[in-house]
Amino acid sequence: MRLALSTAAAPDLGLAELIDACVRRGLAGLELVSGDAHGVGPECPVEELAEARRAAEAAGIAIAAFRAADRAEACSRAAARLSAVCRAPVILPRDTAGIPEDELVAAARVFAEEGGVLLVAHGTDAEAVAALRRAIEQAPAGSLGLAWDVDPGDPGLVARLGAVLDAAGPHLRHVLLIGGGPEAAGQEGRGVGPLMGRLALARYDGAIALAPSTPRYRYAWGAWLGRRGGWGCGSRAGGGLPVRLDLER
Amino acid sequence: MSEAGQKLPELDVRVIPPREKHPTIFATFEALRPGESFILVNDHDPRPLRYQFEFEYTGQYDWQYLEQGPVVWRVQISKL
Secondary structure, eight states: OEEEEEGGGSTTOOHHHHHHHHHHHTOOEEEEETTSTTOOOTTSOHHHHHHHHHHHHHTTOEEEEEEOSSHHHHTSHHHHHHHHHHTOOEEEOGGGOOOOHHHHHHHHHHHHHHTOOEEEEEOSOHHHHHHHHHHHHHSOTTSEEEEEEEOTTOTTHHHHHHHHHHHHGGGEEEEEEEBOGGGGGGGTTTTHHHHHHHHHHTTOOSEEEEEOSSGGGHHHHHHHTTOOSOSSSSTTOOSSOSOOOOOOO | OBTTTBOOOEEEGGGSOHHHHHHHHHHHHHHSOTTOEEEEEESSOOHHHHHHHHHHSTTSEEEEEEEEOSSOEEEEEEEO
């Protein structure tokens, strides 16, 4: 497994700043959320996408995934091309799940033609995962998989995580952990330890992207990521010291 | 890589709440069969953990640093 940063933690940062933040924190990847300031999206020319991937890789950071805004964006040929060029799966967001099985399989075929991978986000519901598995088994091999959005605020997480992992099997390719980072200490007893232990024993080797549980924590995430300046603490004050201490007597 | 060419299980404890880290690590170790290993990933040198292993599992484990900072520490812990 490798920890990654969701750009939801710092939606206003450009790609270079995000890469620096990952390096500072020892994170191995970036989950790019559609529309954030990283500048990567299905509308980008191939050269720009390739340049973004190269910039990340040069710093030892992988683009772990691109989380699309909606079903139309996720299932487009342009998204499939992004996936192939960035060597990263595209995630169909959870709130657009419920897409008919044949449409998922059709979208997966487009991804297979372009050399990309489409992942369908799901929650901690083993039955929903089992239903998605049926579509995965009809799709071209390797073109469709699962992305688990894990919410430690879900009181049933510990009881259900084994069933979800069993249902997902080898098709689980990405995990989004809501919280982590500066929020980790506040998640005691919410199943993060059992989750990480079970993922390790299942030999899960995909990314675990960390994202804030609420935008209210963005300040804490910014501090955790080592952002400087712009916090209203005077760190951007220019033109010499604004405060003088006359200590001579 | 090890164990017949398979990638070793990796347990990254950086996201685990502090009081759950050691119990999770020991539970993972307990689940291994003799001869199996996992890789522990942490954001500091897990020396206190090693002392605890030495106390609880004397002669039953092996400890090998794979990476020693400055940002990430990786240790291969094996069950003998």
